[in-house]
Amino acid sequence: xxxxxxWLRLLAGILVLAGLGALIVDxxxxxxxxxxTLLAAFSTARMVVxxxxxxxxxxxxxxxxxxxxxxxxxxxxxxxxLQSIPILGFFPAALIFxxxxxxxxxxxxxxxxxxxxxxxxxxxxxFGVYESLTTIPQDLEAAAAAFGLRGWLRFRYLSFxxxxxxxxxxxxxxxxxxWFFLVASEVxxxxxxxxxxxxxxxxxxVAGRNGDATAILGGIxxxxxVVLALDIFLWRPLSVWSERFRMDVAAGREIPRVASPxxxxxxxxxxxxxxxxxxxxxxxxxxGYHRLSGRLERVYAAHPKVLIEIRRIDLAMxxxxxxxxxxxxxxxxxxxxxxxxxxxxQFLPSATALSFVRLLVAYGIAxxxxxxxxxxxxxxxxxxxxxxxxxELFASLPATALLPVIVGFSVxxxxxxxxxxxxxxxxxxxxxxxxxxxxxxxxxxAGVRAIPEDLRQAARSFGLRGRTYxxxxxLPAITPSLLTGSITAWxxxxxxxxxxxxxxxxxxxxxVLGLGSLLNHAVYPTPDNDLLILTIMTMIVVVLAMNKLxxxxxxxxxxxxxxxxx
Amino acid sequence: MKDVTxxxxxxxxxxxxxxxxxxxxAERDFVCxxxxxxxxxxxxxxxxxxxxxPTSGQVLFEGQPxxxxxxxxxxxxxSFALFPWLTVQQNVELGLEAKGTHPxxxxxxxxxxxEAVGLTGFEDAYxxxxxxxxxxxxxxxxxxxxxxxxxxxDEPFSSLDPLTAQNxxxxxLQLWSNPDLPPRAVLMVTHAIEEAVYMADRVIVLSxxxxxxxxxxxxxxxxxxxxxxxxxxxxxxxxxSLIV
Amino acid sequence: MSNSHENVGRAVAVxxxxxxxxxxxGQVLGLVEAIDEVGGVADVATISQxxxxxxxxxxxxxxxxxxxxxxxxxDGDVRMTDLSRKLLSASVRERKAILRRVIDDxxxxxxxxxxxxxxxxxxxxxxxxxxxxxxxxxxxxxxxxKALVYWGRxxxxxxxxxxxxxxxxxxxxx
Numbered sequence: 001x002x003x004x005x006x007w008l009r010l011l012a013g014i015l016v017l018a019g020l021g022a023l024i025v026d027x028x029x030x031x032x033x034x035x036x037t038l039l040a041a042f043s044t045a046r047m048v049v050x051x052x053x054x055x056x057x058x059x060x061x062x063x064x065x066x067x068x069x070x071x072x073x074x075x076x077x078x079x080x081x082l083q084s085i086p087i088l089g090f091f092p093a094a095l096i097f098x099x100x101x102x103x104x105x106x107x108x109x110x111x112x113x114x115x116x117x118x119x120x121x122x123x124x125x126x127f128g129v130y131e132s133l134t135t136i137p138q139d140l141e142a143a144a145a146a147f148g149l150r151g152w153l154r155f156r157y158l159s160f161x162x163x164x165x166x167x168x169x170x171x172x173x174x175x176x177x178x179w180f181f182l183v184a185s186e187v188x189x190x191x192x193x194x195x196x197x198x199x200x201x202x203x204x205x206v207a208g209r210n211g212d213a214t215a216i217l218g219g220i221x222x223x224x225x226v227v228l229a230l231d232i233f234l235w236r237p238l239s240v241w242s243e244r245f246r247m248d249v250a251a252g253r254e255i256p257r258v259a260s261p262x263x264x265x266x267x268x269x270x271x272x273x274x275x276x277x278x279x280x281x282x283x284x285x286x287x288g289y290h291r292l293s294g295r296l297e298r299v300y301a302a303h304p305k306v307l308i309e310i311r312r313i314d315l316a317m318x319x320x321x322x323x324x325x326x327x328x329x330x331x332x333x334x335x336x337x338x339x340x341x342x343x344x345x346q347f348l349p350s351a352t353a354l355s356f357v358r359l360l361v362a363y364g365i366a367x368x369x370x371x372x373x374x375x376x377x378x379x380x381x382x383x384x385x386x387x388x389x390x391x392e393l394f395a396s397l398p399a400t401a402l403l404p405v406i407v408g409f410s411v412x413x414x415x416x417x418x419x420x421x422x423x424x425x426x427x428x429x430x431x432x433x434x435x436x437x438x439x440x441x442x443x444x445x446a447g448v449r450a451i452p453e454d455l456r457q458a459a460r461s462f463g464l465r466g467r468t469y470x471x472x473x474x475l476p477a478i479t480p481s482l483l484t485g486s487i488t489a490w491x492x493x494x495x496x497x498x499x500x501x502x503x504x505x506x507x508x509x510x511x512v513l514g515l516g517s518l519l520n521h522a523v524y525p526t527p528d529n530d531l532l533i534l535t536i537m538t539m540i541v542v543v544l545a546m547n548k549l550x551x552x553x554x555x556x557x558x559x560x561x562x563x564x565x566x
Numbered sequence: 567m568k569d570v571t572x573x574x575x576x577x578x579x580x581x582x583x584x585x586x587x588x589x590x591x592a593e594r595d596f597v598c599x600x601x602x603x604x605x606x607x608x609x610x611x612x613x614x615x616x617x618x619x620p621t622s623g624q625v626l627f628e629g630q631p632x633x634x635x636x637x638x639x640x641x642x643x644x645s646f647a648l649f650p651w652l653t654v655q656q657n658v659e660l661g662l663e664a665k666g667t668h669p670x671x672x673x674x675x676x677x678x679x680x681e682a683v684g685l686t687g688f689e690d691a692y693x694x695x696x697x698x699x700x701x702x703x704x705x706x707x708x709x710x711x712x713x714x715x716x717x718x719x720d721e722p723f724s725s726l727d728p729l730t731a732q733n734x735x736x737x738x739l740q741l742w743s744n745p746d747l748p749p750r751a752v753l754m755v756t757h758a759i760e761e762a763v764y765m766a767d768r769v770i771v772l773s774x775x776x777x778x779x780x781x782x783x784x785x786x787x788x789x790x791x792x793x794x795x796x797x798x799x800x801x802x803x804x805x806x807s808l809i810v
Numbered sequence: 811m812s813n814s815h816e817n818v819g820r821a822v823a824v825x826x827x828x829x830x831x832x833x834x835x836g837q838v839l840g841l842v843e844a845i846d847e848v849g850g851v852a853d854v855a856t857i858s859q860x861x862x863x864x865x866x867x868x869x870x871x872x873x874x875x876x877x878x879x880x881x882x883x884x885d886g887d888v889r890m891t892d893l894s895r896k897l898l899s900a901s902v903r904e905r906k907a908i909l910r911r912v913i914d915d916x917x918x919x920x921x922x923x924x925x926x927x928x929x930x931x932x933x934x935x936x937x938x939x940x941x942x943x944x945x946x947x948x949x950x951x952x953x954x955x956k957a958l959v960y961w962g963r964x965x966x967x968x969x970x971x972x973x974x975x976x977x978x979x980x981x982x983x984x
Binding site for chain 2: 137148153246303
Binding site for chain 3: 686688
């Protein structure tokens with residue numbers, strides 16, 4: 001521990017010296033660095049606030065859906081729909097609403113941005129809580145009931161710990177998602193006005209519009225550093241910690257660990273000493289939690305009826321809000337269909353088809369390169385040691401932050417094709433690719449690693465090699481993880497449409513026909529609410545249809561056929 | 567001294583997991599319910615503990631209908647049902663905490679029962695660090711910790727290997743022979759007939775689905791019982807013939 | 811038939827302390843009880859049948875019991891010892907005391923316990939692993955450590971915090 005402190009002191013000293021040196025050599029650079037640090041702090045603060053709200057929401061929502069059968073009837077389908085809504089689609093509406101609420105004060109934009117990030121984080125975390133609560137072993141539930149765990153005590157000792165593993169795992173995904181939308185939302189035009197809040201995302205976007213390469217790369221570099229630092233110092237330790245809440249003591253036999261869900265963090269060192277030091281620092285927090293728990297428990301014991309009343313009231317309130325929202329929504333829709341359809345609505349079918357094809361192309365490219373790479377990384381320790389950190393570094397960057405680079409690249413490539421070059425098309429596909437490919441890659445690596453050694457050896461002993469090995473062993477074994485990755489990847493792809501089909505770069509607008517650009521048009525330059533709603537609804541319908549008609553049946557078949565029994 | 571009695575009536579309609587059945591449990595009774603798998607033994611136990619309501623009829627405990635969180639009835643599970651994120655000590659204290667016992671008192675009682683099941687030294691271990699037999703000992707210490715009048719055990723030995731199971735059976739009987747320790751009565755469900763004859767004062771035999779009470783036998787063999795004696799086998803054979 | 815018994819006997823005789831990591835107290839005591847029940851001596855095949863465990867699973871238990879001096883295995887015959895007779899008639903606390911003396915004498919345990927006594931501070935898991943590896947080879951250090959913690963806890967000689975990964979000594983209760 002003393003060693004750690006000495007190192008920290010040394011590090012701080014070096015940083016101060018380097019800072020002073022830089023100040024003398026390049027004062028302008030130092031100002032920029034300080035400015036970037038401040039912007040990074042702003043952006044991170046937004047992420048943290050949105051995450052905390054999402055955490056509370058996820059626990060509450062997931063808990064309600066899992067424990068109240070009546071509520072689950074509408075809570076679950078609602079979550080399903082919420083998950084399919086392209087988040088950026090309703091961002092303009094939210095932005096205008098929040099800005100109006102705060103009478104144009106910038107706080108309104110701040111709320112809107114945090115709200116957007118929240119929506120990109122909350123749903124999958126809520127599902128995680130719901131799933132873990134509904135898969136608690138029956139006997140453990142029975143034991144909790146038989147030993148009189150009720151109310152807060154039950155939540156503290158059964159529900160909450162049971163949800164932690166999945167919650168943290170999904171939090172890591174949500175956090176990645178959050179960066180994507182943070183970068184997209186710090187600068188946004190809606191209703192003919194441009195809204196901007198200081199942050200790394202805005203910095204990169206503005207640099208992109210001005211075509212300032214140094215600023216673009218500097219911003220992306222700082223963003224990558226922040227994302228990685230948080231992965232190393234926050235998410236990795238949290239993931240390690242959450243492992244202890246795993247249910248692996250079923251019936252006295254330890255279930256063998258298949259693949260750690262924290263594939264992404266494998267290469268990061270564990271820092272055991274620093275971890276222990278952090279545990280010491282966190283002790284007051286833990287003690288506080290337990291004290292508070294004790295107090296809550298006493299309150300519950302003293303007034304058992306009060307809590308039941310609260311539950312009844314909050315459920316009733318939720319129902320009322322739900323009914324109001326649904327009925328106003330339906331009313332609005334009905335009124336909309338009474339009016340003549342907006343002119344641009346005629347583009348909806350072709351826009352949907354074009355967007356879909358673009359995503360399909362991006363998906364095809366992603367599958368084509370991620371499968372071999374995943375097999376290489378999953379089967380060779382050495383390749384994994386060398387390549388994983390590099391891939392991690394790229395994956396840590398949200399596709400939105402790469403927008404300027406991608407467009408610049410597309411312009412460059414398209415130029416070499418002369419008249420046939422279409423930089424906007426290429427950029428749209430590349431942005432979709434960058435949004436989709438990492439989900440595939442990391443799921444596939446986990447899938448390859450999960451193939452039991454026995455199976456591999458059996459295949460080898462029967463002389464399976466080359467194409468037969470791929471066809472009979474590898475591909476079937478990774479099918480389930482390919483599906484899981486595909487579902488997430490497509491979700492991300494739909495969301496990326498809005499940023500990929502309408503890009504401002506170096507004073508130009510790069511635009512292609514698609515659902516995303518239609519959405520942009522509905523907001524700006526010619527605001528049209530009906531078109532906005534129609535486009536969003538089309539997207540929701542397509543996403544839901546793909547989930548229900550394609551992914552769900554495929555997943556069901558795959559789990560039946562290709563599950564690796566342990 | 568209270569007299570523990572229990573009556574049980576049940577009328578299954580659609581599924582008929584259990585035919586109407588009725589029995590009582592008295593002070594210092596060690597009763598085993600045996601029957602082929604799927605005869606509703608475990609359902610019966612869950613109803614008795616109050617985890618599931620009976621379709622009809624009722625379970626009375628000292629004249630009152632039973633409730634799941636009744637601290638006078640404790641349960642031991644086949645799968646141990648330990649909380650993986652709590653230490654041995656915390657697992658044992660759990661029921662006491664729910665009862666609202668003072669922390670220091672809770673600690674003292676938990677230590678006493680951890681000692682009784684031979685787990686002193688493992689207080690700060692987590693379930694995953696224990697062998698199967700030790701996990702079940704924690705389950706038993708946790709059940710005894712709330713000082714129940716009635717202890718219900720659902721196939722407590724069937725997920726253990728034979729050696730561990732036999733060792734644990736003997737230790738439970740040793741605990742049971744100490745009248746200073748709870749409980750006042752034990753109700754155990756098992757599919758192993760030898761186990762029932764080895765441990766119980768009375769054996770209730772259920773038929774296969776729907777469960778129906780075939781016989782109620784008092785095993786009057788002296789303790790400790792030797793599984794090699796012909797009398798022992800006489801009982802085992804008799805029960806086998808009742809079930810088949 | 812008799813040939814296979816001999817093989818089992820020899821295999822058990824050369825088995826070492828490592829088997830302690832694979833078996834539990836309950837299994838060892840259960841085995842001793844089972845042998846007592848059939849009269850204190852039996853051949854391995856009979857025991858295997860008696861306790862309904864195949865030799866794969868029974869082997870380590872036999873080896874551990876022999877290692878602790880609770881059984882002797884000769885020509886496939888397993889025999890109880892004075893120590894195990896004493897153990898069977900003892901209470902839980904006395905059992906722990908008896909096994910404590912045995913375990914305290916095992917060289918690897920001795921080494922770690924002495925180190926802990928001298929250090930006067932909790933030992934890190936890694937330190938203990940390193941010192942075991944230096945003595946017994948790194949390939950079995952993990953197993954030995956697991957056995958050390960498990961049996962050490964049982965006889966109330968050590969305390970181990972698996973979260974902080976620290977091992978310390980404790981004094982047996984009463």
